[in-house]
Amino acid sequence: MSVVIETEEHxxxxxxxxxxxxxxxxxxxxxxxxEGKGPEELWNExxxxxxxxxxLPEEYGGGGGGIYELSLVLEELxxxxxxxxxxxxxxxxxxxxxxxxxxxxxKREWLPGLADGSKIMSFGITEPDAGSNSHRITTTARWxxxxxxxxxxxxxxGQWVLNGRKVFISGVDISDATLIxxxxxxxxxxxxxxxxxxxxxxxxGFHRTMLDMDLAAAEKQFELVLEDVRLPADALVGxxxxxxxxxxxxxxxxxxxxxxxxxxxxxHALTAAIGYAKERQVWKTPIGAHQAIQHPLAVAxxxxxxxxxxxxxxxxxxxxxxxxxxxxxxxxxxxAAGEACVKAVDTAVHTLGGNGLTKEFxxxxxxxxxxxxxxxxxxxxxxxxxxxxxxxxLPKSY
Ligand SMILES: Cc1cc2nc3c(=O)[nH]c(=O)nc-3n(C[C@H](O)[C@H](O)[C@H](O)COP(=O)(O)OP(=O)(O)OC[C@H]3O[C@@H](n4cnc5c(N)ncnc54)[C@H](O)[C@@H]3O)c2cc1C
Numbered sequence: 001m002s003v004v005i006e007t008e009e010h011x012x013x014x015x016x017x018x019x020x021x022x023x024x025x026x027x028x029x030x031x032x033x034x035e036g037k038g039p040e041e042l043w044n045e046x047x048x049x050x051x052x053x054x055x056l057p058e059e060y061g062g063g064g065g066g067i068y069e070l071s072l073v074l075e076e077l078x079x080x081x082x083x084x085x086x087x088x089x090x091x092x093x094x095x096x097x098x099x100x101x102x103x104x105x106x107k108r109e110w111l112p113g114l115a116d117g118s119k120i121m122s123f124g125i126t127e128p129d130a131g132s133n134s135h136r137i138t139t140t141a142r143w144x145x146x147x148x149x150x151x152x153x154x155x156x157x158g159q160w161v162l163n164g165r166k167v168f169i170s171g172v173d174i175s176d177a178t179l180i181x182x183x184x185x186x187x188x189x190x191x192x193x194x195x196x197x198x199x200x201x202x203x204x205g206f207h208r209t210m211l212d213m214d215l216a217a218a219e220k221q222f223e224l225v226l227e228d229v230r231l232p233a234d235a236l237v238g239x240x241x242x243x244x245x246x247x248x249x250x251x252x253x254x255x256x257x258x259x260x261x262x263x264x265x266x267x268h269a270l271t272a273a274i275g276y277a278k279e280r281q282v283w284k285t286p287i288g289a290h291q292a293i294q295h296p297l298a299v300a301x302x303x304x305x306x307x308x309x310x311x312x313x314x315x316x317x318x319x320x321x322x323x324x325x326x327x328x329x330x331x332x333x334x335x336a337a338g339e340a341c342v343k344a345v346d347t348a349v350h351t352l353g354g355n356g357l358t359k360e361f362x363x364x365x366x367x368x369x370x371x372x373x374x375x376x377x378x379x380x381x382x383x384x385x386x387x388x389x390x391x392x393x394l395p396k397s398y
Contacts, residue, residue, distance in 0.1 A: 021080025047117020060111030066319030071260035078264015093250040094121035101238030122175040139164025141182040166224040194243035216365035255330035259311040262341035262373035273348035300344040307336035338373035345370040
């Protein structure tokens with residue numbers, strides 16, 4: 001397994017995505033923000049070029065690659081200053097889950113669109129009263145029988161009825177549907193178990209309210225209320241009894257992709273700071289000649305590269321289908337990349353002095369944005385808990 005030396009195909013993909021990113025750049029995101037728009041043009045072009053679908057199966061219009069290739073795409077767009085946050089959810093979580101566990105009909109309906117970007121799917125697990133503790137989610141799916149079995153429910157009028165609330169769900173306004181994590185009742189034990197449902201955006205009872213986030217990201221977050229949302233039998237993805245397994249298959253790619261988001265942003269901030277440090281002169285030499293400026297930049301660079309290596313290992317494990325090992329590596333990669341990103345952005349802002357806080361240089365807004373990688377989709381502390389309990393075998397306090 002080579003994680004350091006990339007194939008010629010990888011290098012070519014990296015260069016091609018970087019070139020697309022450079023054509024749009026940070027200025028594109030800044031303009032989209034000013035106009036209250038999403039990054040549609042970049043999304044559509046990246047879709048046409050096959051970059052959004054690199055990880056999805058070829059028979060459904062994808063590139064036949066894996067999360068390694070998809071993370072490379074997000075990293076390079078981020079390094080150019082124009083990350084596409086919805087890559088984390090639409091192809092990486094939803095695409096992976098549908099490709100692995102969806103019915104043939106669900107694959108035919110969703111994968112070609114997710115691959116070329118003409119369809120977008122967001123992902124909703126977080127709830128107001130169950131943030132870090134996803135075992136506590138209460139969005140419930142009840143089967144309302146129409147006089148016949150579940151498998152033929154669509155024809156007979158049987159349907160799922162969903163009720164609950166979600167919060168911080170990204171991109172619901174521009175998504176054709178949201179993959180909602182709900183719970184169904186186990187017929188034997190009466191206990192609630194997770195299950196995944198495709199909820200089209202305009203389904204009656206599916207209400208969204210935009211959250212007033214203080215974030216310089218073109219993608220918006222929403223609070224959702226599901227009020228007697230009625231769905232046909234085939235809205236359920238995969239097996240009602242294997243929801244947890246299916247969920248994990250999507251959450252490992254999510255963590256790898258968040259690491260890619262963080263590595264890309266960190267590279268973007270460091271490139272800007274290094275360029276500035278080489279030019280800016282207030283004494284005899286450029287400020288970049290002072291070790292107080294260059295050492296923090298060197299440390300940040302080393303930490304970003306180290307995190308990237310862990311991200312690449314996690315991506316390889318995901319693509320090899322080793323979900324258990326991928327889970328541990330993806331969590332560690334997300335932690336390392338989130339921390340490296342926060343530090344790199346902080347260092348970059350400081351390198352620019354007063355200009356670090358001007359809109360013209362565009363780094364100050366990354367201070368908030370970099371924290372996303374520390375908080376979502378699973379916080380720094382929950383990863384430390386995971387490693388403490390699962391890897392180190394230490395006892396649990398909660
Ligand atoms: C920009 C953005 C986009 C998002 N997009 C999505 C999305 O598309 N879909 C989706 O489902 N969710 C999304 N989220 C939600 C995100 O996954 C949650 O914010 C995250 O899981 C943390 O949950 P919380 O915000 O409720 O924090 P809380 O769970 O309330 O935690 C608050 C603090 O307490 C700490 N904490 C909690 N429990 C423990 C413990 N046992 N030990 C130590 N510390 C603890 C946490 O680490 C954190 O620092 C998004 C969030 C953001 C900020």
